Amino acid sequence: MKRILFIILLLSFSLYLRGEIKVAATIFPLYDMVREIAGDKAEVKLIVPPGASPHLFGFTPGKLQDLQGSRIIFCIGNGADDWVKKVKDALRGTKIFTVDKGISLIPAGRSFKGNITYNPHYWLGIPEAVIISRNIKNVLQAEDPDNASFYQANFAKFSRRLLAAQERYIKMLSPYKNRKIVTFHAAWVYFARFLNLQILGTFEPSGTGEPSPRHIANLTKKIRKYGVKVIFIEPQLNSRVLDAFVKDTGLKIKILDPLGGIGGRESYLKLMDYNVKEVQEALESAR
Numbered sequence: 001m002k003r004i005l006f007i008i009l010l011l012s013f014s015l016y017l018r019g020e021i022k023v024a025a026t027i028f029p030l031y032d033m034v035r036e037i038a039g040d041k042a043e044v045k046l047i048v049p050p051g052a053s054p055h056l057f058g059f060t061p062g063k064l065q066d067l068q069g070s071r072i073i074f075c076i077g078n079g080a081d082d083w084v085k086k087v088k089d090a091l092r093g094t095k096i097f098t099v100d101k102g103i104s105l106i107p108a109g110r111s112f113k114g115n116i117t118y119n120p121h122y123w124l125g126i127p128e129a130v131i132i133s134r135n136i137k138n139v140l141q142a143e144d145p146d147n148a149s150f151y152q153a154n155f156a157k158f159s160r161r162l163l164a165a166q167e168r169y170i171k172m173l174s175p176y177k178n179r180k181i182v183t184f185h186a187a188w189v190y191f192a193r194f195l196n197l198q199i200l201g202t203f204e205p206s207g208t209g210e211p212s213p214r215h216i217a218n219l220t221k222k223i224r225k226y227g228v229k230v231i232f233i234e235p236q237l238n239s240r241v242l243d244a245f246v247k248d249t250g251l252k253i254k255i256l257d258p259l260g261g262i263g264g265r266e267s268y269l270k271l272m273d274y275n276v277k278e279v280q281e282a283l284e285s286a287r
């Protein structure tokens with residue numbers, strides 16, 4: 001028994017010496033970016049499980065237990081995962097870090113108090129992903145200065161891959177003149193910005209509220225006028241409210257995935273590959 005205890009002590013001490021730190025991230029794309037920058041120098045935990053929506057997430061006691069000892073939780077902020085701030089008291093010594101520093105956020109509307117709110121889905125732009133990764137790198141360097149050059153090298157490698165992907169995506173979509181798309185919820189404004197796509201409309205503009213008949217009539221008019229053939233739904237959100245609309249407009253349904261973490265989309269870049277390919281197919285069908 002004593003020997004086992006001794007071994008456990010030795011193991012935890014060697015982990016401590018290796019300097020492996022414990023961190024977490026709220027959503028899968030952010031988790032994957034943290035993994036890229038941290039490499040084997042940190043244990044990284046994902047909070048919102050693949051298949052779930054951060055808009056509808058709630059903490060369980062088990063999940064909180066799992067996060068004990070985390071030095072940093074990386075989050076998106078701006079309303080996407082603000083529930084993370086509620087656990088601050090439960091997790092002593094954990095810093096919550098919002099990764100939006102330096103990003104030119106797109107206004108979404110106004111809050112009840114009259115303040116401007118911003119669209120939180122900025123991780124879906126590659127230029128933004130580069131900035132997020134740099135922010136992650138800076139935080140890890142400050143938290144774990146012994147491995148600063150390791151984090152720097154990982155950031156350099158990852159940002160090169162991001163920029164190469166961006167160039168590839170822009171090329172993939174360059175043949176299409178009609179660049180208008182219709183989405184289910186307002187998650188794709190940053191994606192559209194770097195790919196030079198035009199979001200003609202969103203079925204559900206205000207998160208989870210039901211669209212008004214007037215909103216649907218306007219959207220239908222635009223879809224007919226511009227010859228849009230496809231509406232993009234998302235795997236994490238219930239789109240049964242679309243049934244009548246899709247029947248009326250004759251739109252085909254395709255899937256854009258803002259979160260990934262499931263088969264074929266088990267990295268941020270694979271997720272983006274998937275999304276750009278879906279858009280390419282939609283534009284092809286409206287040519």
Ligand SMILES: [Zn+2]
Pocket residue numbers: 055121185186187
């Ligand atoms: Zn969203």
